[in-house]
Amino acid sequence: MHPEASNPTPSGKKSELTLLAMIRKRAERRSTCGETFPSLRLGIGDDCALLRLRPGQQLALTTDLSIAGRHFSLDWHPPEAIGHRALVRGLSDLAAMGARPVAAFLSLGLPRELTGNWLNRFLDGFLALADAHQTPLAGGDLSESPLPVADIVLTGVVRSGRELLRSGARPGHLLYVTGSLGGAALGLAQLEQWAAQQPRPARRTQSSFAEPRPLRIPARLAPSLAPHLYPQPRIAQGLWLARRAAASATIDLSDGLSTDLAHLCQASGVAAEIDAAALPIFPGATLDQALHGGEAYELLFTAPPSARIPRRIAGIPVTRIGRILGARADAPQIRLDTAAGAQILKPGGWRHFT
Amino acid sequence: MHPEASNPTPSGKKSELTLLAMIRKRAERRSTCGETFPSLRLGIGDDCALLRLRPGQQLALTTDLSIAGRHFSLDWHPPEAIGHRALVRGLSDLAAMGARPVAAFLSLGLPRELTGNWLNRFLDGFLALADAHQTPLAGGDLSESPLPVADIVLTGVVRSGRELLRSGARPGHLLYVTGSLGGAALGLAQLEQWAAQQPRPARRTQSSFAEPRPLRIPARLAPSLAPHLYPQPRIAQGLWLARRAAASATIDLSDGLSTDLAHLCQASGVAAEIDAAALPIFPGATLDQALHGGEAYELLFTAPPSARIPRRIAGIPVTRIGRILGARADAPQIRLDTAAGAQILKPGGWRHFT
Numbered sequence: 001m002h003p004e005a006s007n008p009t010p011s012g013k014k015s016e017l018t019l020l021a022m023i024r025k026r027a028e029r030r031s032t033c034g035e036t037f038p039s040l041r042l043g044i045g046d047d048c049a050l051l052r053l054r055p056g057q058q059l060a061l062t063t064d065l066s067i068a069g070r071h072f073s074l075d076w077h078p079p080e081a082i083g084h085r086a087l088v089r090g091l092s093d094l095a096a097m098g099a100r101p102v103a104a105f106l107s108l109g110l111p112r113e114l115t116g117n118w119l120n121r122f123l124d125g126f127l128a129l130a131d132a133h134q135t136p137l138a139g140g141d142l143s144e145s146p147l148p149v150a151d152i153v154l155t156g157v158v159r160s161g162r163e164l165l166r167s168g169a170r171p172g173h174l175l176y177v178t179g180s181l182g183g184a185a186l187g188l189a190q191l192e193q194w195a196a197q198q199p200r201p202a203r204r205t206q207s208s209f210a211e212p213r214p215l216r217i218p219a220r221l222a223p224s225l226a227p228h229l230y231p232q233p234r235i236a237q238g239l240w241l242a243r244r245a246a247a248s249a250t251i252d253l254s255d256g257l258s259t260d261l262a263h264l265c266q267a268s269g270v271a272a273e274i275d276a277a278a279l280p281i282f283p284g285a286t287l288d289q290a291l292h293g294g295e296a297y298e299l300l301f302t303a304p305p306s307a308r309i310p311r312r313i314a315g316i317p318v319t320r321i322g323r324i325l326g327a328r329a330d331a332p333q334i335r336l337d338t339a340a341g342a343q344i345l346k347p348g349g350w351r352h353f354t
Numbered sequence: 355m356h357p358e359a360s361n362p363t364p365s366g367k368k369s370e371l372t373l374l375a376m377i378r379k380r381a382e383r384r385s386t387c388g389e390t391f392p393s394l395r396l397g398i399g400d401d402c403a404l405l406r407l408r409p410g411q412q413l414a415l416t417t418d419l420s421i422a423g424r425h426f427s428l429d430w431h432p433p434e435a436i437g438h439r440a441l442v443r444g445l446s447d448l449a450a451m452g453a454r455p456v457a458a459f460l461s462l463g464l465p466r467e468l469t470g471n472w473l474n475r476f477l478d479g480f481l482a483l484a485d486a487h488q489t490p491l492a493g494g495d496l497s498e499s500p501l502p503v504a505d506i507v508l509t510g511v512v513r514s515g516r517e518l519l520r521s522g523a524r525p526g527h528l529l530y531v532t533g534s535l536g537g538a539a540l541g542l543a544q545l546e547q548w549a550a551q552q553p554r555p556a557r558r559t560q561s562s563f564a565e566p567r568p569l570r571i572p573a574r575l576a577p578s579l580a581p582h583l584y585p586q587p588r589i590a591q592g593l594w595l596a597r598r599a600a601a602s603a604t605i606d607l608s609d610g611l612s613t614d615l616a617h618l619c620q621a622s623g624v625a626a627e628i629d630a631a632a633l634p635i636f637p638g639a640t641l642d643q644a645l646h647g648g649e650a651y652e653l654l655f656t657a658p659p660s661a662r663i664p665r666r667i668a669g670i671p672v673t674r675i676g677r678i679l680g681a682r683a684d685a686p687q688i689r690l691d692t693a694a695g696a697q698i699l700k701p702g703g704w705r706h707f708t
Contacts (some may be wrong), residue, residue: 041412045621046520047450047606048414048510053407058395060402063494063507065461096401107419107461107505141419141505151461151495151505155372156402166400252401267399 003288019115019142020044026123039102039157043138046215051102057157059102062093068148076195078214079118081229082150083125085295089254090154091133091233098164098242099156102237103138104130106152109145122150124311133235162242164250166267170300173248175272175322176309178237178298181257182285185293189227194221227282231297238299238316240262246309247301251323256292258334259347265324265333273335274322274345291336292348358440373469373496374398380477381491382620393456395493405456405492405504411511413456416447422502430549432568433472434479435583436504439649441483443608444508445587446651450606452518452596453510455589457492458484460506463499476504487589513646516596518604520621523656527602529626529676530663532591532652535611536639548575581636585651590668592653600663601655610646612688614654614702619687620679622656628676628699644701645690 024044042050053059066086068074077085087104094101106126110119130137135154160166198215217225234252241247251264257274265272282291302324303309309318327333330345378398396404407413420440422428431439441458460480464473484491489508503613512518552569571579588606595601605618611628619626635644656662656678663672681687686698 042517042519047447047518047604048416048453048508050451050512050517051413051415052514053413055409059405059407059413059509061405061457061459061493061509062402062506063459063461063493063495063505065463065497065499065503065505067463067497067499067503070497070499093401097404099402103415105415105417105507107417109419109421109424109503139415139417141417143419143421143424145419145424145503146422147499147501147503149419149421149463149499149501149503149505151417151419151503152460153415153507154402155413155415158404160406163396164401165396165405250401352513 002264015141023123026127040136040138043136047332049103049105049139051155053157056160058125058160060094060097060099060156060158060161060163061153062152063153064089064093066150074148074214076191076215078217078229079121080125083122084230086101086150086152087126087129088231088233088297091129091135091235091250092254093158094154095234095238096164096299097156097158098162098238098250099158100239101133101135101154101156103155104135104152105138106140106150108140109143109147109149111146111148112144114148133233147219158242162245164238164242164247164301166249166251166264169249169264169270169272169324170269171324171326173302173304173324174320175274175302175324176318177280177300177321178234178313178316178318180280180282181296182290182293182300183227183282184231184295185289186282186285187225190221191225191228207298224284228295231295233297234299234316237316240313241301246307247303250299250301253296253298253300254294256294257300258291259344262347264300269327271325271327271331271333272322273325273337276336276338278319278321280317280319291345370496376461377477380481394490394492394548396575397490403457403459403493404464405509409685410514411561412514412517413414414448414451414453414510414512414517415507416444417505417507418443418447420504428502428568428570430545432571432583433475436478437476438483440504440506441480442585442651444506445483445487445489445589446606446608448508448510449588449592450518450604450653451510451512452516452592452604453491453512454593455487455508455510457509458489458506459492460494460504462494463501463503465500465502466498468502470472475523487587512596516599518592518596518601518655520605520618521602523603523618523622523624523678525624525680527656527658527678528674529628529656529678530672531634531675532667532670534636535650535652536643536647537636538585538649539643540636540639544575545579545582576589578638581651585649587651588653588670591670594667595655599693600661601657604653604655605652607650607652608648610628610648610702611654611688612645612699615688616701618654623681625679625685625687626676627680627689629692630690632673634671635675652682
């Protein structure tokens, strides 16, 4: 709306420039355009960033919006975890395309009260994960906002023809998942339970962020909360699958196995069956958490029976959990086989606008 | 936060899928991957979009965050104008790099109440401008949010070495601007004035969007409000400057002439003087509005005296408004020459976090 436009003052916008300079400095300490990251030619500081691709490369691009109260809690979540979790969503999308990360962009809307220590800690988490995947922060936008929001853009490269799509699963193909399932959902449940027991100020209202003091999570909880607070994107596994052209269809588990498998089946025009006994359930998690829990950020992929899928890819276990069936109008899209018999598995993961 | 993750229900997320399907359908009606838009290989529907570049092309990328109450008003602005204005910010950044638009991405956070008619009208404005610049909507994200937010990502291509940077202005170079100045600021002032006279319900609070009914702006006001409600990005002019390698430095006027010229001077390590009498002021606008008014989305560029800059580029007037000086520690960065003498021009445009 730019209210200042009609009522100009000569004070400039030092505060925004100071913040931008701080973010730029932190981003640049870790990256040098044209050296460490040959595909990023121009980062923060002009009207656009500039990327170069090698011949035969495609650019993969994804955006993910994180909103306070919806994707994270200012009360429960350490700012580092909020930064990490915002970024992992995009990195995981790149992994699911078989793309190598090139650059990240961050559009951040924050109330003034969060632009000091909170923002620094948010960037700690964001940049640590970006570093771990050699992904420079190359641009973005910054605005004052009564509600904290962070939209991240991830760009990556994948060789033409080697991209991992959702649409190539065929009847008879086998269904695999990396890592384990339910750990993030279990961690969230434990975090909620623990937070509910803590004395804390009355519930924050939307416009009161005067004293953002996230709870201090005790060290004993850290291991079991890690899959929720600091999930890892399966970049190396996606690159392996793309390089070997091993997968016929791939998706990352952001909304939950039941929901994301439904997406994959719909894109491929197939159905699927899952063997409940085969699921690599995170220790302590329930079958429901493994089936429907969101934010696992594991890769779910299919491969023809002839493909040689190893038990581990880049150090992470890979488990065969079912197979692809032909789609039939009179049959369920996803069947869950358990010791007690077969049942229909309906998408039960993350929902918006419901 | 994915609260559902720990408390799964079998209801799925039909509503989000319905919305996504609607947006996808509207986006696809206008674009066909691989035909009309050869650089966009894969649009909405997988984990990432995929873009291809021709040899020698670079990808330009920019993001711009628009937030209700900050960048637009649900009370004053027609939803079409909000969609148009969100997109123009990114297109204008591409213009300032000399890039040709390839694809747009939209991350949208909306309260449920705005996902019906309001969203459709928002998309009307967004897609009409996207169409006018052959820019398909190729992806994004959608989330429920108590505060309406729209982050747009624009990608474009520019030949390597032909990008228009902010940093190439040198002492003696001449300063030019496209179009006219102050029209958007004048339009905003008129809109504010008119809106203040209208009977309307009590001021919306942040969490009450139950009946979004923007005011109906009378037709007689439309022409003078157009520069504010529907500013045009100078894509064709940016492409002309890049193709001819005519400009030594370029920036788009989003924050206001005084502020954006300061950015250009800082990036180039120079100072500048403006001739007030030469400014192409929009009819009815004040000198202050021309100097400090934001959201003009004109291109401000410099060129050596030897460059032949025509009076019009692609139908839009181009005006010489000053020249570049050497930077001196004891001299102001920007000097404004008026009939009454010279004065220092301090950045007085759009400010955040102040």
